[in-house]
Amino acid sequence: MPAMMADGALPLAVRGLRKKxxxxxxxxxxxLEVRPGEAVALxxxxxxxxxxxxxxVTADRLPDxxxxxxxxxxxxxxxxxxxxxLGYVPEQPYLYPELSVAExxxxxxxxxxxxxxxxxxxxxxxLALLGLAGAEGTLCRELSQGMGRKTAIAAALLHQxxxxxxxxxxxxxDRTSAERLIAELDARRAAGAxxxxxxxxxxFLARWCTRALHLPTPGTWRVLEGDAWEAWxxxxxxxxxx
Amino acid sequence: xxxxxxxxxxxxxxxxSDAFLHPRAAAWIGIxxxxxxxxxxxxxxxxxxxxxxxxxxGVILLGLLVSGPVSIQSYPILFRPADDAFLRRxxxxxxxxxxLRALRLLVLALLIAAAVTVPYLATGQTVGRPLAIALAGxxxxxxxxxxxxxxAAASTVAGHGPxxxxxxxxxxxxxxxxxxxLVFAPIWPLVAGAAAxxxxxxxxxxxxxxxxxxxxxxxxxxxxxxxxxxxALPRFAPHAGELAYAPPPDxxxxxxxxxxxxxxxxxxxxxxxxxxxxVVIGRRYRWAQRLAWPVAIVxxxxxxxxxGNPAVRAWVSLACGAMLAAQAAAVVALGRSERGRARWxxxxxxxxxxDRLVGRWAxxxxxxxxxxxxxxxxxxIGVEGGxxxxxxxxxxxxxxxxxxxxxxxxxx
Numbered sequence: 001m002p003a004m005m006a007d008g009a010l011p012l013a014v015r016g017l018r019k020k021x022x023x024x025x026x027x028x029x030x031x032l033e034v035r036p037g038e039a040v041a042l043x044x045x046x047x048x049x050x051x052x053x054x055x056x057v058t059a060d061r062l063p064d065x066x067x068x069x070x071x072x073x074x075x076x077x078x079x080x081x082x083x084x085x086l087g088y089v090p091e092q093p094y095l096y097p098e099l100s101v102a103e104x105x106x107x108x109x110x111x112x113x114x115x116x117x118x119x120x121x122x123x124x125x126x127l128a129l130l131g132l133a134g135a136e137g138t139l140c141r142e143l144s145q146g147m148g149r150k151t152a153i154a155a156a157l158l159h160q161x162x163x164x165x166x167x168x169x170x171x172x173x174d175r176t177s178a179e180r181l182i183a184e185l186d187a188r189r190a191a192g193a194x195x196x197x198x199x200x201x202x203x204f205l206a207r208w209c210t211r212a213l214h215l216p217t218p219g220t221w222r223v224l225e226g227d228a229w230e231a232w233x234x235x236x237x238x239x240x241x242x
Numbered sequence: 243x244x245x246x247x248x249x250x251x252x253x254x255x256x257x258x259s260d261a262f263l264h265p266r267a268a269a270w271i272g273i274x275x276x277x278x279x280x281x282x283x284x285x286x287x288x289x290x291x292x293x294x295x296x297x298x299x300g301v302i303l304l305g306l307l308v309s310g311p312v313s314i315q316s317y318p319i320l321f322r323p324a325d326d327a328f329l330r331r332x333x334x335x336x337x338x339x340x341x342l343r344a345l346r347l348l349v350l351a352l353l354i355a356a357a358v359t360v361p362y363l364a365t366g367q368t369v370g371r372p373l374a375i376a377l378a379g380x381x382x383x384x385x386x387x388x389x390x391x392x393x394a395a396a397s398t399v400a401g402h403g404p405x406x407x408x409x410x411x412x413x414x415x416x417x418x419x420x421x422x423x424l425v426f427a428p429i430w431p432l433v434a435g436a437a438a439x440x441x442x443x444x445x446x447x448x449x450x451x452x453x454x455x456x457x458x459x460x461x462x463x464x465x466x467x468x469x470x471x472x473x474a475l476p477r478f479a480p481h482a483g484e485l486a487y488a489p490p491p492d493x494x495x496x497x498x499x500x501x502x503x504x505x506x507x508x509x510x511x512x513x514x515x516x517x518x519x520x521v522v523i524g525r526r527y528r529w530a531q532r533l534a535w536p537v538a539i540v541x542x543x544x545x546x547x548x549x550g551n552p553a554v555r556a557w558v559s560l561a562c563g564a565m566l567a568a569q570a571a572a573v574v575a576l577g578r579s580e581r582g583r584a585r586w587x588x589x590x591x592x593x594x595x596x597d598r599l600v601g602r603w604a605x606x607x608x609x610x611x612x613x614x615x616x617x618x619x620x621x622x623i624g625v626e627g628g629x630x631x632x633x634x635x636x637x638x639x640x641x642x643x644x645x646x647x648x649x650x651x652x653x654x
Binding site for chain 2: 058060084096098
């Protein structure tokens with residue numbers, strides 16, 4: 001079962017998020033609420049602020065103003081509370097080069113305080129699901145890009161997070177593994193987890209997600225839902241250009 | 243269930259044991275070569291780099307030799323480990339992270355304390371007193387560094403705006419002014435290290451007794467440092483990543499020319515590697531060139547005018563040695579920046595490891611010559627029977643180590 005969250009708290013709530021770099025404002029008072037079971041796409045061209053938005057949500061970037069709550073926990077004040085609820089796969093995941101896949105996942109389970117037997121079973125299931133069965137003893141520095149990403153995905157899903165954030169996580173995955181991962185995410189969503197996903201595969205996002213946060217240019221944003229989302233779904237590539 | 247500090251310690255040991263469990267030539271060369279060269283250089287330099295402990299100034303100098311690198315390294319060790327974001331996302335408590343990083347810094351302090359005793363050992367001196375002084379300086383610097391850096395980090399993200407000291411760095415750059423506390427943080431441990439060294443070094447017979455209060459005071463500072471670290475980390479850690487961001491270098495300053503001057507004697511492919519590396523270092527680490535000239539000119543003039551004075555020789559050696567080390571760090575940083583990125587260019591171009599090593603060495607040596615040449619000339623003129631060429635040899639050797647380490651850091 002997914003990890004517990006504060007009563008009534010949304011998996012993700014962002015209000016008035018503001019971030020400025022030297023070259024100008026990237027995020028201007030962005031607001032987004034992600035409800036249980038939802039899959040929200042994060043779309044926009046390169047440099048529009050997608051990675052900055054994800055960074056502010058996952059506490060890898062410090063917002064200038066605004067509020068981020070993950071299952072009710074502020075990642076900048078209650079890091080442990082937010083970490084218990086969040087599963088994040090960065091675009092360039094960090095894996096200890098000296099550890100094997102099994103060692104890394106064992107460490108992740110222990111650091112998260114998971115039950116050893118249950119997490120071992122879940123690790124085995126996730127590795128088989130992602131096509132990594134048999135690679136348990138491989139050192140992380142010897143993994144291919146796709147295998148490294150799969151390992152990071154397994155590490156992010158191990159604790160049954162309520163809020164799953166995937167930053168270009170499908171890149172480098174073979175088709176079978178990607179389809180299995182989507183099925184797994186569907187099962188997690190059915191159990192109440194929510195997904196925020198950034199990808200350049202716009203057709204997939206249009207097909208799979210329920211809403212989107214669109215960042216057309218730095219400093220501008222809109223939430224695509226209802227008619228606007230349906231219009232975007234019909235021609236996502238054209239809509240992204242427009 | 244293992245506690246987080248124990249888990250992190252076990253992870254650290256497992257990572258360290260990788261060099262033995264899966265030995266790789268590049269990893270061992272990267273570790274052993276700099277250690278062997280540093281110890282060898284300290285041993286060979288012996289008399290000329292050994293502070294005279296019969297004077298208070300010498301004792302303070304020994305303390306500073308230890309506290310300098312420890313206080314400078316405390317920031318990256320405390321706030322910039324590669325796995326910082328990964329561990330924070332796992333929800334590991336800041337106290338456990340602080341504990342492990344404090345342990346890493348302590349090991350560094352002890353290693354440096356041991357290293358500065360090598361010249362005493364090489365010249366047949368007793369090692370007990372220098373070791374005690376160096377340990378006092380190292381331990382005091384360690385504790386004060388942790389406390390000062392953690393407090394500086396906390397104040398940087400507290401939202402109070404830049405301090406007076408921060409504003410003194412220049413109102414024209416608000417980001418630098420906002421990080422003012424971090425810029426000044428290494429001063430406190432430097433002073434503490436020198437003071438602790440002097441306090442312990444003053445008493446010859448009661449030195450072990452004087453080490454005790456230094457140790458107790460240092461340990462007493464740790465909880466305060468841990469509290470400040472826990473307060474700072476959630477907001478400062480992402481900010482530290484942004485502080486480390488370097489804007490893309492502009493294309494000015496030094497054009498890429500292949501085979502210019504003496505570099506023309508290199509093989510053609512190595513010439514290309516040298517030209518590329520020299521331009522990238524020049525643009526990305528411009529400070530490595532800009533700082534070299536004032537150090538070299540002041541050092542060279544000091545040697546010409548007062549090279550007969552051992553104290554002048556010691557200070558000039560220290561300043562120029564530090565400059566060469568800083569330039570070597572820039573060369574190593576170039577390799578680190580290539581990790582998983584630019585390295586593929588060399589591979590598809592068919593540049594062999596030897597070409598890359600020779601090219602990078604030549605680029606690093608060219609950079610170091612700005613320091614070594616004026617100094618060698620000053621040494622030759624100002625010191626009777628002075629062997630200025632040893633500075634050229636030292637620059638060549640440092641460049642070779644830096645180039646090798648840089649390529650090892652770039653990875654496969």
